[in-house]
Amino acid sequence: MKTHTGIGRRRFLGSAAAALGAGFWADRTLDAAVQNVNRNSHPSDLRITDLRVAVVKDAPFTCPLIRIDTNQDIYGLGEVRDGASKTYALILKSRILGENPCNVDKIFRKIKQFGGDARQAGGVCGIEMALWDLAGKAYGVPVYQMLGGKFRDKIRCYADTTESNDPKIYGQRLKARKDQGFTWLKMDLGIDLLGDEEGTLTHPLGTKYRQGDTVQHMFTGFELTEKGIARMAEFVATVREYVGMEVPLSADHFGHIGVNSCIRLGKGLEKYNLAWLEDMIPWQYTDLWKKITDAVDIPTLTGEDIYLKDHFIELARNHAVDILHPDLATSGGILETHKIGDSIQEFGVPMAMHFAGTPVSCMASVHCAAATENFLVLENHSVDVPWWGDLVEGIEKPIINHGFITVPEKPGLGVTLNDDAVKQHLLEPGYFEPTPEWNHEHSHDRTWS
Numbered sequence: 001m002k003t004h005t006g007i008g009r010r011r012f013l014g015s016a017a018a019a020l021g022a023g024f025w026a027d028r029t030l031d032a033a034v035q036n037v038n039r040n041s042h043p044s045d046l047r048i049t050d051l052r053v054a055v056v057k058d059a060p061f062t063c064p065l066i067r068i069d070t071n072q073d074i075y076g077l078g079e080v081r082d083g084a085s086k087t088y089a090l091i092l093k094s095r096i097l098g099e100n101p102c103n104v105d106k107i108f109r110k111i112k113q114f115g116g117d118a119r120q121a122g123g124v125c126g127i128e129m130a131l132w133d134l135a136g137k138a139y140g141v142p143v144y145q146m147l148g149g150k151f152r153d154k155i156r157c158y159a160d161t162t163e164s165n166d167p168k169i170y171g172q173r174l175k176a177r178k179d180q181g182f183t184w185l186k187m188d189l190g191i192d193l194l195g196d197e198e199g200t201l202t203h204p205l206g207t208k209y210r211q212g213d214t215v216q217h218m219f220t221g222f223e224l225t226e227k228g229i230a231r232m233a234e235f236v237a238t239v240r241e242y243v244g245m246e247v248p249l250s251a252d253h254f255g256h257i258g259v260n261s262c263i264r265l266g267k268g269l270e271k272y273n274l275a276w277l278e279d280m281i282p283w284q285y286t287d288l289w290k291k292i293t294d295a296v297d298i299p300t301l302t303g304e305d306i307y308l309k310d311h312f313i314e315l316a317r318n319h320a321v322d323i324l325h326p327d328l329a330t331s332g333g334i335l336e337t338h339k340i341g342d343s344i345q346e347f348g349v350p351m352a353m354h355f356a357g358t359p360v361s362c363m364a365s366v367h368c369a370a371a372t373e374n375f376l377v378l379e380n381h382s383v384d385v386p387w388w389g390d391l392v393e394g395i396e397k398p399i400i401n402h403g404f405i406t407v408p409e410k411p412g413l414g415v416t417l418n419d420d421a422v423k424q425h426l427l428e429p430g431y432f433e434p435t436p437e438w439n440h441e442h443s444h445d446r447t448w449s
Helices: 009-021 023-032 104-114 118-139 167-180 226-243 259-268 286-295 307-315 334-345 361-370 418-423
Strands: 048-056 063-070 075-079 154-159 185-188 249-252 301-304 351-353 375-380 404-406
Touching: 063 118, 075 118, 075 361, 104 118, 104 259, 104 334, 118 334, 118 351, 118 361, 154 185, 154 361, 167 226, 185 226, 226 249, 226 259, 259 286, 286 301, 286 307, 307 334, 334 351, 351 361, 361 375
Parallel strands: 154 375, 185 249, 351 375
Antiparallel strands: 048 063, 063 075, 154 404
16 A cells, blocks of 8 residues: 555655654764854844943944844944044933844944934944854854955955154154065044144144144135145155165155145155045045045045945045045945945945944954955054953954954854953943933934924
């Protein structure tokens, strides 16, 4: 007699017995297959229960770390941008409580209206980082994998280098960076180097260059003379003697000088083949940036204070600058910055990345850089902070090794905090204390009628 499936009774019973006999081995095979699955996490049932803060100081800047807790035994780490207030994140807590953190884009669209340019975006971006960390942990994959995979295993870095008014000392410091293994260098090159040397600057009488720091460049009345340009060019020439012409050398912090001075200075520096001229004027002035870019045969760059992709796309579409430079902790977080890279690539524009925080935000930038094809190089301000790498565990040390960071392969951002190390460098008392006072912050948030 046959069953309705056409399998003979004897054959069926024999097969069942064999299966039972192999049960022990099947169980062991199943255990091996799922050994890397996070058994504490059921992604569809995951819910946000708390947002807590610990503020790190001198890293080298003040950096509020955030931790998003859930109803399961996993949490996500993020970071409010360097120099910003933890309140930018705390005010958003009531908007994310009860949400499934794996719905990263949904939550980002809900809170992105509360971000703004520069540090004002810190809360939105810090939360977005932590959501990706949570999602990666829930599904057991690194963040870069959720962005579509990686283009590179190591991320090239350049390092902030302490300035000196003596070009020989500055050249030696930059040469030391090269000897450390950095394959891309950056220097500050501002009108402060001119000091009070007569005949180098034209400016309203009675004013000093520092008095213009809070006034946008075009409105200060400060202009470089030919002598001033020559002095700054001589400074770069000396630095190049120490580091050579082969290594890319970027320049930043020129001072608040007018557009025409920017152009004339750029022309005066052309023979030193700088990798880029950074933030010569504020990013908002697309037409003025294009005027500078078209006039100077050195790449121009801006973007560290821009929030969301729209303005990056405008600058790229108009070829107003040659390279765009988002800071992931301002530009909208991991996914938005990945979108920025992909969008500007359509116009032939590469993406460098600004960064000046703890290893938490650093790893967010690393995952984004790994997954973005037109990425060039990532900044780091903390090479000379001896305890910076101690703040996290679970990653290859030193974090920056011969000028590169290895992309983490562990779930989420790939790092955990070294609690003891972080506690040694707090700005204020309290370490991820509960924040119930922010649970019910509310307003009618709809931005349309």
